[in-house]
Amino acid sequence: MTTEMKSGSGFSVSRVWTMAAATVTQLVRMRILVFLVVLSAIVVAAGFLFPVFSAEQQLKMLKYVSFGALQFFSLVLAIVATALLLPKDVEDRTLYTILSKPVPRVEYLLGKFFGVMLLIGGGLLLMDVLLCAVLHLRQSLVLAQELAFLKQGHATAEELAVEAARIEAQGVGWSLQIGVLAVFLKAGVVTALALMISCFASSTLFTVITTFCVCIIGQGQELIREFFFHRTFDAAGEKIASGLFAVLVPDLRLFDVIDQVVAGDEVAGGAALFMTGAGLLYMAGYLVVAHLLFVEKEL
Amino acid sequence: MMEAATQTSANRALDAVTVTGLTKVFKSGLTKRAFVAVRDLSLTVKAGEVYGLIGPNGSGKSTTMKVILGLLAPTAGETRIFGRDSKEVTSRSEVGFLPENPYFYKHLTGLETLLFYGRLCGLSGARLKARAAEMLALTDLEDAAGRRVGGFSKGMLQRLGLAQALIHEPRLVVLDEPTAGVDPAGSRKIRDLILSFRERGLTVLVTSHLLEQMQEVCDRVGIMAHGVMVKEGRLEDLIAVENQTELVLENVDEALLGRIREMVAASGDGARVVRTGSPRTTLERLFLESTDEGGKGQK
Ligand SMILES: Nc1ncnc2c1ncn2[C@@H]1O[C@H](COP(=O)(O)OP(=O)(O)OP(=O)(O)O)[C@@H](O)[C@H]1O
Numbered sequence A: 001m002t003t004e005m006k007s008g009s010g011f012s013v014s015r016v017w018t019m020a021a022a023t024v025t026q027l028v029r030m031r032i033l034v035f036l037v038v039l040s041a042i043v044v045a046a047g048f049l050f051p052v053f054s055a056e057q058q059l060k061m062l063k064y065v066s067f068g069a070l071q072f073f074s075l076v077l078a079i080v081a082t083a084l085l086l087p088k089d090v091e092d093r094t095l096y097t098i099l100s101k102p103v104p105r106v107e108y109l110l111g112k113f114f115g116v117m118l119l120i121g122g123g124l125l126l127m128d129v130l131l132c133a134v135l136h137l138r139q140s141l142v143l144a145q146e147l148a149f150l151k152q153g154h155a156t157a158e159e160l161a162v163e164a165a166r167i168e169a170q171g172v173g174w175s176l177q178i179g180v181l182a183v184f185l186k187a188g189v190v191t192a193l194a195l196m197i198s199c200f201a202s203s204t205l206f207t208v209i210t211t212f213c214v215c216i217i218g219q220g221q222e223l224i225r226e227f228f229f230h231r232t233f234d235a236a237g238e239k240i241a242s243g244l245f246a247v248l249v250p251d252l253r254l255f256d257v258i259d260q261v262v263a264g265d266e267v268a269g270g271a272a273l274f275m276t277g278a279g280l281l282y283m284a285g286y287l288v289v290a291h292l293l294f295v296e297k298e299l
Numbered sequence B: 001m002m003e004a005a006t007q008t009s010a011n012r013a014l015d016a017v018t019v020t021g022l023t024k025v026f027k028s029g030l031t032k033r034a035f036v037a038v039r040d041l042s043l044t045v046k047a048g049e050v051y052g053l054i055g056p057n058g059s060g061k062s063t064t065m066k067v068i069l070g071l072l073a074p075t076a077g078e079t080r081i082f083g084r085d086s087k088e089v090t091s092r093s094e095v096g097f098l099p100e101n102p103y104f105y106k107h108l109t110g111l112e113t114l115l116f117y118g119r120l121c122g123l124s125g126a127r128l129k130a131r132a133a134e135m136l137a138l139t140d141l142e143d144a145a146g147r148r149v150g151g152f153s154k155g156m157l158q159r160l161g162l163a164q165a166l167i168h169e170p171r172l173v174v175l176d177e178p179t180a181g182v183d184p185a186g187s188r189k190i191r192d193l194i195l196s197f198r199e200r201g202l203t204v205l206v207t208s209h210l211l212e213q214m215q216e217v218c219d220r221v222g223i224m225a226h227g228v229m230v231k232e233g234r235l236e237d238l239i240a241v242e243n244q245t246e247l248v249l250e251n252v253d254e255a256l257l258g259r260i261r262e263m264v265a266a267s268g269d270g271a272r273v274v275r276t277g278s279p280r281t282t283l284e285r286l287f288l289e290s291t292d293e294g295g296k297g298q299k
């Protein structure tokens, strides 16, 4: 009896997990993994597609295309899958049976959020492993070819070492993982945003379109702030306006380390840490607002 | 004074459901035109009784139930389950709810659905499995346990809804049209189930348009119209024709009937025979016998 009372009140991780697992099952059975397989195929194909470029260029292109696939996968899931979940439960009245159990609404929301994140995270992990394998293979191949070529041209040992270092810089490394983390965090922010919007939207379509627009604005946030606010406000006003704007619309340029990673530049640890912190803060903020909207929602 | 206060709160805790002065106003869409679905409704369901709520379409029965389950917020008044306010999540730990036209995650199978709802109620492990199997047997869904809910017929969904409502052995069961879309055999089974709940001391709050069945199961009924309770009381008191007695005879000839008539006439005191004739079998019974479903159900 007492244990039942306890499980009835307060926060229960296992209930959130139950919701998340059901969400993953639901999405997986909607054949979303087919989409993952197609994008993975693109990563593999990219490994062998660009033989006309220089050795370094080939590896950059591979990373560029692969990160494109990674981002496409995670953002589409973040927006579309999330937008599907809540309005569908309302429409199908599935929510009646779930919320008539001793399930606090916050647990339901978190379950949905973590379910989507679990699926995105799992997909990204798989694609990351694949990308690393393809990149490693391709790199050793290119390196061997290049060195053989240079040796024929009687290059000095020093020249060989420089070329080898240049190619190795494009290979598998920690900054690649930070790039994948950035993709994941970005997807997390967008997922939380989509969830928040679906809490007051009445349809899937509205949620998808609105989230998509906010994402585009978020990508060009810096531009808008500089171009628009700089002209219309004085210094203090500009600060307030752009601060407000940054709260409402996520600054997705935070996650632009991806470009650096593709270029093969080192990503500073501090920058990665800042990006993680800001990403988590955005997610927490949107989830809190989503919860405030959802507890008041009439079903 | 103090004693009186504790007395009333103890009484309240004894009552399974109390609704006091409930008013629910819906503001519809863009125009924000107010619609009063339930107006100043009060009712009490005592622990252990079967309470039937009847009324024409749109009279506010389902709305009342949703407020009791905390799915809708009352505009005025309050509802309690076993003394706990419906706004508290814990009030839902001992109640099972079957909404009208229930629907579930269509990508889960029947069994997975029950496991999901069981987990939300804090069940786990062997006990959860046992309960789920028991519920599938109870609702005749064993054959459908491995099939996806998306392919369920209306009656199957209804029975799955019932199974889901009972999975955690609640002390109170709230059923919104449990027999809608269920065939006569299944419908009779649900009636028997409600009767067995009463024997086991469970409390039931039920709505239905099948008045004949309601008459068989309910201890008390409330009749609603246009959001207002128009009549409430013990069923026996409401429907009994107090100065009449029914006498059903078998294998009697005309002579015996004539003698009975004579005896009645001779007794004086205003006693008279109101009508004689063969009692009609109900359409329900006829259907059951001719489709032979009733026979199977009985075995
Ligand atoms: N979400 C809502 N928004 C606006 N009006 C609503 C809403 N839900 C119910 N209503 C209105 O409230 C009234 C009562 O509806 P309710 O579903 O409680 O009726 P009911 O007694 O269950 O009817 P039925 O026997 O058909 O199930 C109806 O007129 C309905 O149109």
Ligand SMILES: [Mg+2]
Binding pocket: B061, B062, B063, B100, B176
């Ligand atoms: Mg109804």
